[in-house]
Amino acid sequence: xxxxxxxxxxxxxxxxxxxxxxxxxxxxxxxxxxxxxxxxxxxxxxxxxxxxxxxxxxxxxxxxxxxxxxxxxxxxxxxxxxxxxxxxxxxxxxxxxxxxxxxxxxxxxxxxxxxxxxxxxxxxxxxxxxxxxxxxxxxxxxxxxxxxxxxxxxxxxxxxxxxxxxxxxxxxxxxxxxxxxxxxxxxxxxxxxxxxxxxxxxxxxxxxxxxxxxxxxxxxxxxxxxxx
Amino acid sequence: xxxxxxxxxxxxxxxxxxxxxxxxxxxxxxxxxxxxxxxxxxxxxxxxxxxxxxxxxxxxxxxxxxxxxxxxxxxxxxxxxxxxxxxxxxxxxxxxxxxxxxxxxxxxxxxxxxxxxxxxxxxxxxxxxxxxxxxxxxxxxxxxxxxxxxxxxxxxxxxxxxxxxxxxxxxxxxxxxxxxxxxxxxxxxxxxxxxxxxxxxxxxxxxxxxxxxxxxxxxxxxxxxxxxxxxxxxxxxxxxxxxxxxxxxxxxxxxxxxxxxxxxxxxxxxxxxxxxxxxxxxxxxxxxxxxxxxxxxxxxxxxxxxxxxxxxxxxxxxxxxxxxxxxxxxxxxxxxxxxxxxxxxxxxxxxxxxxxxxxxxxxxxxxxxxxxxxxxxxxxxxxxxxxxxxxxxxxxxxxxxxxxxxxxxxxxxxxxxxxxxxxxxxxxxxxxxxxxxxxxxxxxxxxxxxxxxxx
Numbered sequence: 001x002x003x004x005x006x007x008x009x010x011x012x013x014x015x016x017x018x019x020x021x022x023x024x025x026x027x028x029x030x031x032x033x034x035x036x037x038x039x040x041x042x043x044x045x046x047x048x049x050x051x052x053x054x055x056x057x058x059x060x061x062x063x064x065x066x067x068x069x070x071x072x073x074x075x076x077x078x079x080x081x082x083x084x085x086x087x088x089x090x091x092x093x094x095x096x097x098x099x100x101x102x103x104x105x106x107x108x109x110x111x112x113x114x115x116x117x118x119x120x121x122x123x124x125x126x127x128x129x130x131x132x133x134x135x136x137x138x139x140x141x142x143x144x145x146x147x148x149x150x151x152x153x154x155x156x157x158x159x160x161x162x163x164x165x166x167x168x169x170x171x172x173x174x175x176x177x178x179x180x181x182x183x184x185x186x187x188x189x190x191x192x193x194x195x196x197x198x199x200x201x202x203x204x205x206x207x208x209x210x211x212x213x214x215x216x217x218x219x220x221x222x223x224x225x226x227x228x
Numbered sequence: 229x230x231x232x233x234x235x236x237x238x239x240x241x242x243x244x245x246x247x248x249x250x251x252x253x254x255x256x257x258x259x260x261x262x263x264x265x266x267x268x269x270x271x272x273x274x275x276x277x278x279x280x281x282x283x284x285x286x287x288x289x290x291x292x293x294x295x296x297x298x299x300x301x302x303x304x305x306x307x308x309x310x311x312x313x314x315x316x317x318x319x320x321x322x323x324x325x326x327x328x329x330x331x332x333x334x335x336x337x338x339x340x341x342x343x344x345x346x347x348x349x350x351x352x353x354x355x356x357x358x359x360x361x362x363x364x365x366x367x368x369x370x371x372x373x374x375x376x377x378x379x380x381x382x383x384x385x386x387x388x389x390x391x392x393x394x395x396x397x398x399x400x401x402x403x404x405x406x407x408x409x410x411x412x413x414x415x416x417x418x419x420x421x422x423x424x425x426x427x428x429x430x431x432x433x434x435x436x437x438x439x440x441x442x443x444x445x446x447x448x449x450x451x452x453x454x455x456x457x458x459x460x461x462x463x464x465x466x467x468x469x470x471x472x473x474x475x476x477x478x479x480x481x482x483x484x485x486x487x488x489x490x491x492x493x494x495x496x497x498x499x500x501x502x503x504x505x506x507x508x509x510x511x512x513x514x515x516x517x518x519x520x521x522x523x524x525x526x527x528x529x530x531x532x533x534x535x536x537x538x539x540x541x542x543x544x545x546x547x548x549x550x551x552x553x554x555x556x557x558x559x560x561x562x563x564x565x566x567x568x569x570x571x572x573x574x575x576x577x578x579x580x581x582x583x584x585x586x587x588x589x590x591x592x593x594x595x596x597x598x599x600x601x602x603x604x605x606x607x608x609x610x611x612x613x614x615x616x617x618x619x620x621x622x623x624x625x626x627x628x629x630x631x632x633x634x635x636x637x638x639x640x641x642x643x644x645x646x647x648x649x650x651x652x653x654x655x656x657x658x659x660x661x662x663x664x665x666x667x668x669x670x671x672x673x674x675x676x677x678x679x680x681x682x683x
Contacts, residue, residue: 184544197551197552197555
């Protein structure tokens, strides 16, 4: 079971995060200030750390620096009410693996945590195959071709990039924000409806008449590529 | 300005500068005049002495008889006693000449002066040289130097009165300058005081002479313009925020209260929660957009600027929006410039701004129309132009549309928070780009243009 340390000083928020993560199937440990966060992070192993940016005692970035200095490489997602781009860059530079601005939707949090875990696991087995497979969908990463069963699918470069990211995170919820950040070279700016249209186009190409659904929309603002 | 405090004058910079110049001018006046006086006086005396020496030479060369004869004749001719040369016997008896007695002199052949009491009455200053002649007689050559003394005196008087005049005029000048400075500063500080008290429309007075105070006042006035704009914007924004946030908040609370009041079934509960969440998210997105704009307006961001090709920005934005437009049969046309159109900027912000323009264009375009995004590079100027075939923006609203939270009557019922164009305006301001709205008849043309980055 995935064990997550949540360092968050606001009790109500901490409890909501705990509930959401438990619903998602994670085991949660809470810490309410920076010092407690450092102690817990160092004393026992966690799979993930969710760290608030502004904390009493030791500030979030201080906690991050301390954990990293202690040789702990646990993936850290930084939560912050400070949404500016500069803050974001600072958070990532201090050793954070991802950055999420408050307020956020829980689907966004869990999707990003899933991605972080996955990233940690993918690093171990070096990719042996040129192909990514999801059900009967085959993506040739070298030739950049896509095939579903016997049917060849022609994609525009951006559609290929979208599909590739979704396939890399197959069976995992990916939010529009994550897609935008990964596929377009720009940071997220609420234009979810546009992403939706791009996904709609891609879906039309992936699922022609009679074929089973492959690209599913998740209530809220996410998608998942999954063989049904 | 009401309290005219003259005691302030000596402390003003004008007065002090005036005084300093008076001092400098006085010193150079004294130096110049003193030198002239000294040179003139010495010159005149030297002339007299040279003349006396010439007399001695010519008299010495004569035989004693001729000398006596000529000197007697000279004394008869010089009745005024202007040049009273006199010949004395070794015992001091007058042989010929006007002087009654041998003047006392410390040495022979050295010029000296004495006061001659004339036998006709009155006395005159006389410069003379005593010379022992070869026949044992003593020759005294002399010249009346009253005129020279008079001239010296006049010169000194002129110096004194000129100096006094200089001092007077200089002092008056300094006071006048000091007073002018004081009045100028009084009017400036009065204006500043009014501004501090809250009259932000007030400006510092400018004389128009482009002097140093004018230049400072011009700069300060520019600062005040910006300050006034910001203040009015803040005020306008506060009013608009109050209005724009209160409306969805009221709706949200009303919905929740209704749910609380009535016994609702599960489906209705879910509906209420959905609409409450939609309202809350709308509020959040408005907040986020507002924060975003104030973040952009922080010019510290300029330090992150890098060369950006507007063609790339245009391409990315068009590519991103093209599917959305296609859903309504709108064609988005991209006309790039032949060469790269590079400016110094933040690609993220420029992309966001272009997206906002495209988003608006799509929102207001009729179905099956064409939107053009054009990148132009000419004469060291680059521009990104978005043209649509929508209703356009009436001339009267062209400035207002860039204000935060402004919604024109025609757009009040479309989706949006009224922040899209003000975000564009903020990005343009940060990049020092000009933002123009014009008419495409029908449609709207929005141009962002600025100076090309020098290679």
